[in-house]
Amino acid sequence: MSTYTDFLPYGRTDLEANRRGHLSERQLTQLQELHTPLPRAGVVLTGLLAGVLGVMFVVMLLVVDASQRETLLLTGLPMLAVVLVLVFLAANWYMGRTLSVLGAGLVRQITGSAHLESTTVQGAPEYYLQVAKKRFMVSRPLHDRLHEGQPITVYFIQLPAATYIMSVDEGD
Numbered sequence: 001m002s003t004y005t006d007f008l009p010y011g012r013t014d015l016e017a018n019r020r021g022h023l024s025e026r027q028l029t030q031l032q033e034l035h036t037p038l039p040r041a042g043v044v045l046t047g048l049l050a051g052v053l054g055v056m057f058v059v060m061l062l063v064v065d066a067s068q069r070e071t072l073l074l075t076g077l078p079m080l081a082v083v084l085v086l087v088f089l090a091a092n093w094y095m096g097r098t099l100s101v102l103g104a105g106l107v108r109q110i111t112g113s114a115h116l117e118s119t120t121v122q123g124a125p126e127y128y129l130q131v132a133k134k135r136f137m138v139s140r141p142l143h144d145r146l147h148e149g150q151p152i153t154v155y156f157i158q159l160p161a162a163t164y165i166m167s168v169d170e171g172d
Contacts, residue, residue: 007142015167018155023105
């Protein structure tokens with residue numbers, strides 16, 4: 001049985017952990033390092049949004065006449081605060097969800113026939129593998145090694161914004 005470990009960043013030890021439904025220590029460490037900057041990015045995004053909205057609010061205060069300023073202050077500031085709190089909460093929920101999926105370390109698997117596709121997006125080639133109804137973006141070497149219709153098992157982890165193939169086994 002072929003495991004395609006030459007075409008993925010992980011080896012046989014990782015594959016064995018994936019077959020048991022878990023990430024290997026190496027896979028978990030690499031994915032955590034990739035996604036650890038997310039909470040900091042959420043704070044930075046909220047700060048940038050606060051700055052942009054704050055500047056827009058000040059400009060609006062300068063543009064409106066004096067009779068409308070009080071109304072703008074009484075309604076605009078609370079709305080601005082609510083928007084910023086919602087953005088901050090949404091960003092933290094999303095990032096927390098990503099990190100909790102990684103913390104669980106559970107690997108999903110799908111078995112079926114390989115269906116291959118390649119396309120060009122903005123002049124760059126992209127390669128895809130579809131198994132059952134699940135579609136994965138893959139590297140060209142892995143795409144070229146697979147054969148249309150061959151039975152395979154793909155071990156993967158599904159994060160909120162990305163799907164990572166951990167291992168691939170050739171079917172029986």
